[in-house]
Amino acid sequence: MTFPDLTPDLKERMPELRGRLSANVSMADITWFRAGGPAQVLFTPADEADLAYFLKNKPEDLTTFVIGLGSNLLVRDGGVPGVVIRLGRGFGEIKVEPGNRIRVGTVVPDVKVARAAADAGIAGLAFYRGIPGSIGGALRMNAGAHGSETKDVLREARAVDPEGNIHVLSLADMGFTYRHSAIPSDWIFTEALFEGTPGDPAEILRAMDEVAEYREKNQPIKERTGGSTFKNPPGHSAWKLIDAAGCRGFRVGGAAVSEKHCNFLINDRNATGEDIERLGETVRARVKADAGVTLEWEIIRLGLPKAGRPVGEALAAAE
Numbered sequence: 206m207t208f209p210d211l212t213p214d215l216k217e218r219m220p221e222l223r224g225r226l227s228a229n230v231s232m233a234d235i236t237w238f239r240a241g242g243p244a245q246v247l248f249t250p251a252d253e254a255d256l257a258y259f260l261k262n263k264p265e266d267l268t269t270f271v272i273g274l275g276s277n278l279l280v281r282d283g284g285v286p287g288v289v290i291r292l293g294r295g296f297g298e299i300k301v302e303p304g305n306r307i308r309v310g311t312v313v314p315d316v317k318v319a320r321a322a323a324d325a326g327i328a329g330l331a332f333y334r335g336i337p338g339s340i341g342g343a344l345r346m347n348a349g350a351h352g353s354e355t356k357d358v359l360r361e362a363r364a365v366d367p368e369g370n371i372h373v374l375s376l377a378d379m380g381f382t383y384r385h386s387a388i389p390s391d392w393i394f395t396e397a398l399f400e401g402t403p404g405d406p407a408e409i410l411r412a413m414d415e416v417a418e419y420r421e422k423n424q425p426i427k428e429r430t431g432g433s434t435f436k437n438p439p440g441h442s443a444w445k446l447i448d449a450a451g452c453r454g455f456r457v458g459g460a461a462v463s464e465k466h467c468n469f470l471i472n473d474r475n476a477t478g479e480d481i482e483r484l485g486e487t488v489r490a491r492v493k494a495d496a497g498v499t500l501e502w503e504i505i506r507l508g509l510p511k512a513g514r515p516v517g518e519a520l521a522a523a524e
Contacts, residue, residue: 206284206511208245211267215246215288219262224250224293232280232508235291236272237337239429241280241478242508244289252295253365253395260393261369263288269367270507271393273312273339277346277432279485281516282478283509292341296395301325305401306360311341311394315348318399319413328404329358335416337432344394346503347381351416356381361398367391384436384503425463429472434485435500443500444468447488450495457484470504482506483520490521 210228230247233239250256263269268287272278296310299317305327309318318340319333332353333343342348344362347355359381362374372392380387388394420426435443447453447467455462459476462484463469470481489500510516 206242208243208284208286211246211288215263218264219259222259223252223255224248224259230289232275232285232289236275236278236280236431237429238279238431238472238476238478238481240282240472240476240481242282242284242511244285246288248288248290249293250290250295253363253371255295256290256292256393256395257365257369257371259290259369260365260367269391271341272507273341274314274337276338277342277504279431279481279504279506280478281482281506281508282511282514285508290393292393292395296341301327302398305403306398307401308396308398309340310396311339311344313340314338315340315343322399322401323404323406323409323413326404326406326409327401328409329353329401330399331409331412331416334413335420337426340397341394344379344397345386345388345390346384347379347386348384351419354381358399358401359397360400362394363396364388364392364394371395423466425465425469425471428463428469430463430469431481431504433468434470434502434504435468435489436503438498438500441496441498446492446496446498446500450488450491452488452491455484455488457481457487460484462488478508479510479514479520482516486518486521489518 207229212226212228227247229243231243232241271290292312296312298310299321300308315333315336319330322330332350335350336348343355364372437443444467452462453467454464458480459474460480463471
């Protein structure tokens with residue numbers, strides 16, 4: 206499937222745009238699941254000012270979505286209409302500041318932030334070693350692991366709203382709760398300022414090694430996966446509910462529930478986006494029937510199905 210090419214009109218409308226506009230770009234090539242249809246337009250802004258310029262001047266009826274590294278994202282097979290914004294090098298700076306602080310662009314991988322903090326002797330950010338994806342996603346979802354969360358170390362963030370206005374946000378402004386930020390979903394995070402405590406680099410690196418060893422032992426990190434699929438319901442572990450419902454290793458088409466950690470879905474046989482979403486919805490239905498608990502997706506699902514195909518909960522019953 207291909208969409209009409211919007212790039213000539215956008216370039217004419219925004220002559221000062223410095224970023225790259227590309228039509229009908231395969232999302233399967235830039236997401237960790239390696240599945241799904243194309244983006245109608247992929248826009249890679251040069252920097253924050255370029256992003257703001259685009260948002261100020263784009264057509265009002267043009268839909269936009271933002272992605273980071275594509276780690277926590279499932280794209281449907283019909284593709285994504287409108288513009289997918291993918292932050293690039295202009296959002297990749299890491300700068301150590303006085304007071305055990307580190308300022309990073311939101312495209313920086315979480316693991317790279319953990320390493321930079323360790324090298325600078327800043328403790329408190331080692332947990333990012335165990336989180337796939339980028340800092341933008343960590344801000345959006347209050348990402349956490351091993352007893353720590355983004356809210357514990359964030360001091361400030363920057364974001365651009367849909368009208369192209371730039372905002373500086375305090376920790377209180379973020380409204381963090383479990384795997385959630387109160388910032389509107391259409392605001393785009395561009396930068397984060399973290400603060401840790403003084404630490405010994407060698408000890409921090411040892412802690413990071415422990416996190417890495419745990420991940421390699423307990424999670425399918427070498428598979429095509431989107432990371433943790435469902436949020437932990439209050440008082441429950443999602444993986445335990447999935448396991449108890451008999452879903453470990455369960456398969457739909459080219460997608461399967463990981464044998465190693467059953468809150469991970471994997472694409473191991475050229476799965477389509479529908480295979481993966483149907484697998485997830487079937488798991489949700491089985492857990493609901495078995496335990497009476499409704500699992501909530503942690504992975505973001507984006508785009509349209511192929512013509513005539515169902516989405517969401519309807520997939521659990523679709524043949």
